[in-house]
Amino acid sequence: MRANFIFSEVWIGLRRNLTMTIAVIVTVAVGMALLGVGLMINSQVSKLTGFWSDKVELSVYLCTKGSPFEPCKNRGAVTPEEKGTLEQTIKALPDVERVQFENQAQAFKNFQSTESNTLLLSVTKPEDMPESFRVKLKDPEKAAAVASSLKGQPGVSNVVNERDLLQSVFGFMDTLRNVALGIAILMVIAATLLIGNTVRLSAYNRRRETGIMRLVGASNIYIQLPFVLEGLIAGLIGGVLSGVILIIVKVFIFESIQTYMAAPLGWDTVAGVITGTMAVGVLICVLASFVTLRRYLRV
Amino acid sequence: MIHFDNVTKVYANQNRPALDHVSVDVDKGEFVFLVGPSGSGKSTFLRLVLKEERPNSGSIHVAGKDLSKLSNFKVPHLRRRIGCVFQDFRLLPNKNVYENVAFALEVIGKPRRFIRKVVPEVIELVGLEGKAHRMPEELSGGEQQRVAMARAFVNRPMILLADEPTGNIDPATSIGIMKVLDRINRTGTTVLMATHDAAIVDSMRKRVVELEDGKIVRDQSRGVYGQAY
Numbered sequence: 001m002r003a004n005f006i007f008s009e010v011w012i013g014l015r016r017n018l019t020m021t022i023a024v025i026v027t028v029a030v031g032m033a034l035l036g037v038g039l040m041i042n043s044q045v046s047k048l049t050g051f052w053s054d055k056v057e058l059s060v061y062l063c064t065k066g067s068p069f070e071p072c073k074n075r076g077a078v079t080p081e082e083k084g085t086l087e088q089t090i091k092a093l094p095d096v097e098r099v100q101f102e103n104q105a106q107a108f109k110n111f112q113s114t115e116s117n118t119l120l121l122s123v124t125k126p127e128d129m130p131e132s133f134r135v136k137l138k139d140p141e142k143a144a145a146v147a148s149s150l151k152g153q154p155g156v157s158n159v160v161n162e163r164d165l166l167q168s169v170f171g172f173m174d175t176l177r178n179v180a181l182g183i184a185i186l187m188v189i190a191a192t193l194l195i196g197n198t199v200r201l202s203a204y205n206r207r208r209e210t211g212i213m214r215l216v217g218a219s220n221i222y223i224q225l226p227f228v229l230e231g232l233i234a235g236l237i238g239g240v241l242s243g244v245i246l247i248i249v250k251v252f253i254f255e256s257i258q259t260y261m262a263a264p265l266g267w268d269t270v271a272g273v274i275t276g277t278m279a280v281g282v283l284i285c286v287l288a289s290f291v292t293l294r295r296y297l298r299v
Numbered sequence: 300m301i302h303f304d305n306v307t308k309v310y311a312n313q314n315r316p317a318l319d320h321v322s323v324d325v326d327k328g329e330f331v332f333l334v335g336p337s338g339s340g341k342s343t344f345l346r347l348v349l350k351e352e353r354p355n356s357g358s359i360h361v362a363g364k365d366l367s368k369l370s371n372f373k374v375p376h377l378r379r380r381i382g383c384v385f386q387d388f389r390l391l392p393n394k395n396v397y398e399n400v401a402f403a404l405e406v407i408g409k410p411r412r413f414i415r416k417v418v419p420e421v422i423e424l425v426g427l428e429g430k431a432h433r434m435p436e437e438l439s440g441g442e443q444q445r446v447a448m449a450r451a452f453v454n455r456p457m458i459l460l461a462d463e464p465t466g467n468i469d470p471a472t473s474i475g476i477m478k479v480l481d482r483i484n485r486t487g488t489t490v491l492m493a494t495h496d497a498a499i500v501d502s503m504r505k506r507v508v509e510l511e512d513g514k515i516v517r518d519q520s521r522g523v524y525g526q527a528y
């Protein structure tokens with residue numbers, strides 16, 4: 001094999017179809033970046049799910065003074081006796097694994113760290129925060145039953161199934177991921193067709209050369225390699241661009257929402273995603289070139 | 300060297316065979332003219348030798364190999380032992396004479412040292428010494444055909460196929476082309492040339508195989524082009 005000969009052929013081919021090559025590169029870059037974002041959201045969701053599944057499942061909020069909740073009306077804040085009875089009641093339930101009390105100071109701290117609305121932060125005082133019992137269940141499926149049995153207890157303002165809240169966040173992220181993956185699939189199809197077209201053009205432009213190569217007995221690999229390499233290089237450049245896009249997405253989007261995520265996406269995951277998407281991009285390009293060649297470069 | 304046994308070739312979507320039960324034997328070192336009217340199957344015959352087309356029936360042996368048993372993978376190796384020239388020269392317009400000839404060796408992976416040695420030799424053999432750096436557009440038709448012959452011969456093939464090599468060239472220049480073909484033939488290369496050029500056939504006095512409607516109607520050693528034309 002004469003490497004420099006093949007590379008000069010590849011270079012000529014890429015330059016002759018510059019606009020098509022750029023189209024391929026951009027399509028691969030965007031398609032693979034979307035695929036990568038989808039994968040990143042996916043692993044973020046599963047990380048969060050893992051993180052939250054051994055955290056709170058039910059929050060039993062207690063009455064404060066002047067609480068607007070229906071069960072607290074016509075009565076004051078919860079009394080220490082009521083708290084004691086409630087704790088015993090919760091602990092006695094067969095589905096409860098453990099119970100943790102969160103006082104107003106802790107609740108205020110959590111609120112400060114997660115709330116971004118400065119106006120709300122400035123007017124809220126620790127006394128406004130409700131105390132709560134954080135209940136971990138043995139079987140998360142029993143949450144609804146336990147919640148309803150605790151709702152009527154004296155001093156309880158409200159019972160919130162934290163999973164329901166998370167579920168809506170997860171649902172949103174699932175939608176985001178599906179949209180990203182859906183567009184990624186369309187882009188992959190577009191990239192495949194574009195590459196097919198580029199290779200066909202390239203084969204047409206070089207029909208003289210390939211005709212002579214066939215005639216003098218160049219092997220099929222030798223004839224086809226420049227075309228496949230063209231696809232490979234376009235795929236590789238597109239893949240590198242998609243890697244850059246993914247790093248930008250990680251730094252500017254995933255990093256900035258990390259405060260709420262509790263389980264941040266690590267660079268190792270991002271690196272894995274980038275490697276994977278680049279491999280997919282290159283593979284698609286090479287396969288598309290190869291399949292088109294079979295049709296347009298009769299040997 | 301070339302052995303056709305009862306070969307029939309019918310192209311797809313054609314009801315008349317391009318070659319109809321053709322049997323012919325060409326020995327090593329022979330010079331054979333393939334003559335006949337347009338559409339009589341001369342080019343088809345040459346394409347079958349190259350395994351560019353497959354016969355519908357009959358068997359073809361080239362250089363001792365049964366082409367029907369030759370896998371696609373091995374076809375390039377067959378073609379390395381067969382040189383080809385055509386009426387339309389088929390040179391690469393963006394390469395000069397030297398590069399056009401060297402291309403045939405580059406694409407079969409010959410080492411550069413070998414290429415540097417043999418290309419000038421073969422350029423001289425076809426009578427183009429001093430013109431190695433000319434571009435094809437700076438050459439006459441006859442000179443371009445010499446480049447094509449140099450390219451066909453540079454790998455020292457056992458067989459040279461020529462499909463109307465003088466078809467685009469005036470009679471005086473054609474004589475020079477024929478001299479080169481004769482020189483190539485004298486090195487032991489089997490030459491098979493399809494042509495319409497009666498003057499050339501008559502002057503060379505070589506074996507003549509005449510086709511008509513895909514059938515062999517004459518096979519004559521030291522023959523002439525024929526009275527009918």
Ligand SMILES: Nc1ncnc2c1ncn2[C@@H]1O[C@H](COP(=O)(O)OP(=O)(O)OP(=O)(O)O)[C@@H](O)[C@H]1O
Binds near residue numbers: 310311317337339340
């Ligand atoms: N690729 C093809 N597909 C279908 N039919 C073909 C093809 N090539 C040749 N033919 C037909 O086969 C017959 C023989 O063609 P061929 O080219 O072998 O003739 P030829 O003797 O070389 O003619 P010419 O002297 O004009 O070059 C013709 O009838 C032609 O129309």
Ligand SMILES: [Mg+2]
Binds near residue numbers: 341462
């Ligand atoms: Mg012909």
